[in-house]
Amino acid sequence: MAKHHxxxxxxxxxxxxALSVVLGRFIxxxxxxxxxxxxxAGIYFTSFYFGARQGAIVGGLSGFLIDLLAGYPQWMFHSLIAHGAQGYFAGWTGYKRVLGLxxxxxxxxxxxxxxxxxxGYGLGGSFAGIWGNVMQNFFGxxxxxxxxxxxxxxxxx
Incomplete structure (x- = not known):
């Protein structure tokens, strides 16, 4: 029975x-x-519904795959870490929920x-990306x- 689970x-x-990657490629x-x-949005849904471990798996894999498919291979491992951690922390429950988010x-x-x-984007390019990432994160x-x-x-x- 455990194997089936x-x-x-x-x-x-x-x-x-797969659904998270498709959602990411849609817009x-x-x-x-x-x-x-x-x-x-797919990462947060998974974290809220299933928990931290599952959120980390879906977050890391979907971030990695979307960069591969979108033609940004230089970002794949950064996305694996960033979205994996995002999914993990978002899956915290109870009194740790707010801290996790x-x-x-x-x-x-x-x-x-x-x-x-x-x-190599420099400080200017790096700072320019912050607002977009804030919006993507909170909208998601x-x-x-x-x-x-x-x-x-x-x-x-």
Missing amino acids: KTKELTVLALLT MVPTPTGFLTLLD LLASFVMIAWYFLGSLLL MLVGYFVFIAVKGAEKK
């Missing part, structure tokens, strides 16, 4: 990763250092700032939360 969880996480807004997407936002935004510096959090509420409501019926 693991297979089911792996399948669900693979589907959520892509170019920026000086990359692009903005709805990828975060703050950390999820901070780590994602800060990692992309540092990634921009490491990739909002959409992910609304999807979470809708799914939880549908379960009760």
Whole structure:
């Protein structure tokens, strides 16, 4: 029975990763250092619904894959770390929820700032990317939360 549970969880996480990547590719807004997407909505939904570990898996894999598919391979490992940590912290529950959401936002935004510096965008380019990452993060959090509420409501019926 435990093997069936693991297979089911792996399948669900693979589907959520694929859906997050598709959602991210559906709307892509170019920026000086990359692009903005709805990828975060899938990450936040997964974290809210399933928890920290699953959020980290879907976050890291979907961030990695969207950069590969969008033609930004230099960002793949940065996205693996930034969105993996984002998904992990967003999945914190109980009294740690608010701290987790703050950390999820901070780590994602800060990692992309540092990634921009490491990739040679300089301080100007790195600072230019902050506002877009803030907007992507919080819009994704909002959409992910609304999807979470809708799914939880549908379960009760």
